[in-house]
Amino acid sequence: MRALTLFFMLFSFSYADQYTFLMDKYDKEIELEAKILFKIATVSTRGDITLFIPEMTPVEAKVYGKFFTLTPDCQGANFVFVNKTTTDTIPCNASGKLFFTNNYKKLLSDRKFFGAFFWAKSRPNIVFLKNRLAVQNITLPQAYDHYTEELDVP
């Protein structure tokens, strides 16, 4: 029994970059999405961020909750990330809030969004619309210039 305990203790001192079995649902992608959104939210807002994601799933609540203060309703938020396709209208007063989406076409057609985090040509992309940044009084660091697009949309 002692030998067995020693044998298993040896494993406990070992370290690993690789996983053995995925005991939980793999959420690293969502975690990176949350990190990316946190960076965007941090440079776009002043002060504390309170995030609202419409129709948030339990996994999103768990992962985004590591980085953000979450709110279950839009009213209490100052940053709103619309990443569900079923959400057509958001029952929420847009004043004092920043809206971000994961759909580029939605960004172009709906003037409340100032940017989008989406996929194109198999690659993840971030786009901020220059005129919407100006309207919403957002100043991004210069390093974010290559994410900014000057499009002829309202």
Add this chain to the structure above:
Amino acid sequence: MRSRDTALAAVVSLPVYKVFMKKVIVLLLFLANALFADALDSLLQEYQSTTEKSLKTVNEKLGHVVIYSQQELRMMQYTKLDDILKELPLMSLGKNQFGSSSPLLTGSKAVSGFFRFFINDYEISSAYLQSPSLTWGNLPLDFVDHIEIYYGDSSFSMGNTTGIYFVRIYTKSAKKENGSELKSLVSSNGSNAQSFIQSQTFENGWSYLFFANTSKAKDDVKYKTNTLSNDENRRYLYADINDDTTKINIGYTDVKKDLFAGMSLDAAPDSGKLKSRDYFIDVTKHLLEDKSLKVNASVGVNERQYEEENAQGMGVVPILDFSNMPASILTGFYEDATFTKTNASLTKTFQYLNHNILIGAHASGKKYDLKKRTGVNFFGQKSDLRQYNNFNKENVYSLLFQYDYRATENLILIANAKVDKYQRNGYLGDTSEQLIRVGAIYTPYENLGFKGFYTRTYLPVSFYNVDFVNKNNPNLKSQQYELFTAEAVYTHGKSKFNLIYNNVTIDDFIYYTPVGFINVDHAVKTQGLILNYEYALANTDKITLNYFTSTQSEGASNYQRGGYVKYMGNYHKVDYFASLIYKGSFSYFDVHVKDSFDLSLGATYHFTKDFSVSLKGENLLKKSTESVYEEAFGIPFSLKTTPQRSAYLSLKWVF
């Protein structure tokens, strides 16, 4: 030192430190953000590379899983499904008498529905054979995101068909592609293929992905004084239309090919053609706020036309009459048949504390509609051969229950049960079958894990089995399987060791003899062992070593041991790989098959993010695997599965 993610997860799970640590993480990220604003680029790169590891859909509870990620598919230049199947352990990829790729269980050349293939939720296996469909076989992988292969019966939540290997093919996501892609491939052996993908996401959240491919393959083998031709033309169309809760998949494929050895007694048909066409629609809808109710329905049709002529005669087993051989040996055979399969299922998942429950009901129907089957015998007499038997319809109704319990943070207990009721027309009576499975996944340490399953399952008889049954004993029974599988994983640093053991006992094994299919009258036993070692050199660079060996209670009629060494890497704009697949020699009667070494090398140069050129050399040592065939009445011989050395050049343009 612990991995960053696990450490983070562990910290967050401790309530005392949760709030404090969250603030620390937020503060650190804030500082990092201020100092390295352009770090967003590297985060995006990490996000893309994580997504390409394709781990989101893995379900460890379904069996022992091997994943071919998007990254691996691209870097290793796997262009066809066969490129993957030929290296998988505990099986080999043969070529059947009609020249189609045929995955075979280790040690045996039997084809009895062990392998199940799915594109997303739809099972593409043939309704006739219950194994890979002739038309969907050797699928091009340009529209495939990743592939999961599960060992052990995992049919509980994947339709109501049973099997031993489940190959789940996930197509690329329309939302993530969101663009167009053209790919063209030419080969030194005269083969070529062109693919086109178009996908788009709309403002209302719906998105679509459309895929089209044409492939032309040249493949000739010398046998005695004849050249067996296996040239083929294939076309594939695929559409995936979806939003958050609905997924509609539509597929079409057709093939026109030469017969290879066909059914000719001298294994060399004078002339003939095989045409096959497959099309399906599959709709999946997730209902309720938590998407816990899933409804799925599908219809699939396969139309097959076969013509063969051979002056030396053909041995068509169902019509062979040993008391009147000259009249029953054909010189011409013509067939036109349609197979239809329909499926409907409803599954609901429940979660309560550490308990997960899935209950479901499935109904499926298969129909075998013969339009024409005629033959010409040695005396030139034409005859209408009609159906070989009166079995042409099958309905299956299933109830399933799937339960898992997270007993502790590192222990999951699994129990599955399923009841299938078969209604068959004709002389085969109705039957009921039961499946049970219990298992556990235990990870006592972060770098050590164990997994084990005990399964009782079965493989039903197929239309093919019944058509080609031994006429002296036509009452075929389903094959009863008892499987015990165990896996151990140990990781250290960048290394990962896997050990998988299986012990299988099969009652009523269905085996093809020169007089047709029989149920073997004694239990068939097999054991297997897979050793796998993986070393992750850098983010994408990886070396993998694999070895498997197996024993069978019957003699070997196929490869029993093998393995591979694979290396893939990236340097600046170049991806490169090397792969050596080994299968160990075996003897079957007087046929002695030598060791096989299939060496492939390749590189891809990315001129821009959107345009790349790839070069690949395959079967460079000209020592590919061999498949065993039978001439006349059971005289075996073997032929190289891939006789030629080939070079492939492909161009990919994304726009």
